Amino acid sequence: MKIVVTADTHISNKGKQLPTCLLNECRTADLIIHAGDWKSLEVYNTLSSYGEVKGVYGNVDKDAVKEFFPLQQVVEVNGYKIGIVHGHGDKKTTEKQALAAFYDKEVDVIVFGHSHIPLIRYFKHVLLINPGSPTDKRKLPYYSYGILEMEERIRAEIVFFDGRS
Template sequence: MRLLLLADTHVPKRAKVLPVEVWEQVDAADVVVHAGDWVTPDLLDELEQRAAQLVAVWGNNDGPELRRRLPEVARVELDGMRWGVVHETGAKQRREERMRAAYPDLDVLVFGHSHIPWDTEHEGLRLLNPGSPTDRRRQPYCTYLTCTVAGGALSEVTLHRIGA
């Protein structure tokens, strides 16, 4: 099972559209995960139509319609792994310990908010932040993640740099 992980797209606030490269990844993915900060529902509408499966949450920049349509926290089982998605996880200090305590039943937690890619593991919880494909902020590149889930295992976690 091939996954595409996105967050902080901020369309059309930071970019008019998602980069073509990201849409190609949407088409290739079995599951698209979006960890919030859509800004307007238009991109959600497009992804709901185009993605084979979408797992998504709202973020702090998302208004009433997105909050009505999406949960604050999403949970899904993907090929034997328990996944969670949330926008904010708080400060980076002790993030792993806080998230393990907050989500004791998960194998993987995807989050956003910081626009900073993150990939760590703590006591069996893998934490992944794909960064942003449209707003690099203080990062050198806009980014997203892809990975594979098979037989209850996560593999091929790859950070992609747009324009690198």
């Protein structure tokens, strides 16, 4: 099962669009996960035209997005449990916020966003993945999104691109 992972798209107007390389990846995805800061449901509408979308709301999302998505959720894929959360909060790093969101739940993977900093690493027995942002790289050299493959084993990848894609 191929999962495209994204977050922090921050698209609130019709002029800004999701990058072609991300949308091309969504064409072959079995599932798309968005870890919050959509800014509008237009992003959901676009992604859902490519397949099933799971997601959560982030700290900049307005009521329409908050009414449509939960703050956090766990989805099961091929026997693996994936926790999804944006990762915002007070007095902890984004990574620690994401871990705290699922401290009492057994998950194999935690997908989070908020920092716009791509990350793949294990904490104890949980794979953490932050896909970065495909539209708002901030001071980083590249935009990014993630891919998870969930078969007999988990494979995670961050795809970096320069914005012309």
